[in-house]
Amino acid sequence: MLExxxxxxxxxxxxxFxxxxxxxxxxxxxxxxxxxxAGxxxxxKTIMGLITPMSGDVLLRNESCLNAETWQRINEGLVLIPEGRLLFGDLSVEENLIMGAYPKNSRKSLENNKENVFNLFPRLKERRNQISSTLSGGEAQMLAIGRGLMEExxxxxxxxxxxxxSPVMTHEIFSIFRELKEDKLTIVLVEQNTNQALKIADHVYLMQAGRVALSEKRENIDLKKLEDFYFARN
Ligand SMILES: Nc1ncnc2c1ncn2[C@@H]1O[C@H](COP(=O)(O)OP(=O)(O)OP(=O)(O)O)[C@@H](O)[C@H]1O
Ligand SMILES: [Mg+2]
Structure with a gap:
């Protein structure tokens, strides 16, 4: 799918790297x-086309997408939910969601997608008119995910x-990822919380100092092995 x-x-x-x-x-x-x-x-960001690689290739459905602009990759269904959320702080919850619906394909189903996001995150629906800079950290993360989902x-x-x-909010966010996984979304998840990361993964990569230090199927790895590698105890 992506390589x-x-x-x-x-x-x-x-x-x-x-x-x-x-x-x-x-x-x-x-x-x-x-x-x-680690990089x-x-x-x-390089996969999204926000950074131009020095060498190598990014394959989307077996074809190089290096010549495609970021917006073209988004139209192909590649979406980034960035570190630090990067919401439009002056806009309301609902306006942030609408900003997510800029890919051409997703515009016509905006209302439908918005309802889906509100079903996934009832708290966002309650706060649809709230200015997003006043959301709690967990709510802001929900909105960042919701905005990404608006891009289909x-x-x-x-x-x-x-x-x-908090652990409770982390648990809540990960249960949403589990639902998205059941819907067969392809997910690439960067996560420091190795415990949570392992629970949801099918495949795990450990990146250290710009290299892949470990690549394992989920069933071949446990938390202890991962952390031994992580802290280079082996
Ligand atoms: N815009 C930038 N300009 C220059 N150097 C940068 C920039 N962004 C990141 N770096 C550097 O690139 C290296 C890799 O950063 P990157 O953000 O990819 O790491 P990361 O694995 O995501 O780390 P973290 O877990 O802290 O988010 C770091 O040394 C960082 O300081
Ligand atoms: Mg990072």
Whole structure:
């Protein structure tokens, strides 16, 4: 469904990762864990076309999408829910959702999609007129996910959704991901919370210092093994 091949990227002359190859299978959830600064967000931004790679390729349905602009990739169903939420702070909850419906395909089903998001997150419906900069951290994350869903994703890249959330809110957000997974959405989830990440994953990558340090099917890995790798205890 989505694949990166021998990908290298960074900022200016500084390379963040080198020769990175990962595969994200359709309808499955792939989680990428790894310490701060490993290059996880940079990888997602490169997949979205927000950063131009130095070498390598990004394949969407077996075809290179490197020549496609970010908005064209979004129209192909590739959607990023970014780290730090990046909401339009001056706009209401509902207006933020409407901003998510800018891909051409999703405009005609805007009302329908909005209802689906409100069903998924009743709290957003209650607060539909609230200015989004006044939402709690958990509500803001719900809105970021909801706005992403308004784009009618086929492949959803989600960057650290549990950042700054309480365990209860993290649990709530992950139960939504489980529903999306049941609907056969392809999910690429970057997550520091290894425990939660493992619960939902079909495949796990560990990224460290710009490299893939581990690539395992979920059934071949447990939390202890992952953390041993994470902290290089083996
Ligand atoms: N806009 C930028 N300009 C220059 N360097 C950057 C920029 N964004 C990130 N970096 C650097 O690139 C490296 C990788 O950052 P990245 O955000 O991809 O890491 P990450 O794995 O997502 O980390 P975290 O878990 O903290 O979010 C870091 O050393 C970071 O300082
Ligand atoms: Mg990051």
């Amino acid at each position: 990166v091949m021998n990908l290298s990227a960074g900022y200016g002359a500084m390379e963040v 080198w020769d990175l190859s990962l595969k994200f299978e359709g309808g499955k959830t792939t989680t990428i864990v790894g310490p701060n600064g 996880k967000s940079t990888l997602l 994703p086929k492949i959803c890249l989600i960057d650290e959704p549990s950042l700054g959330l």
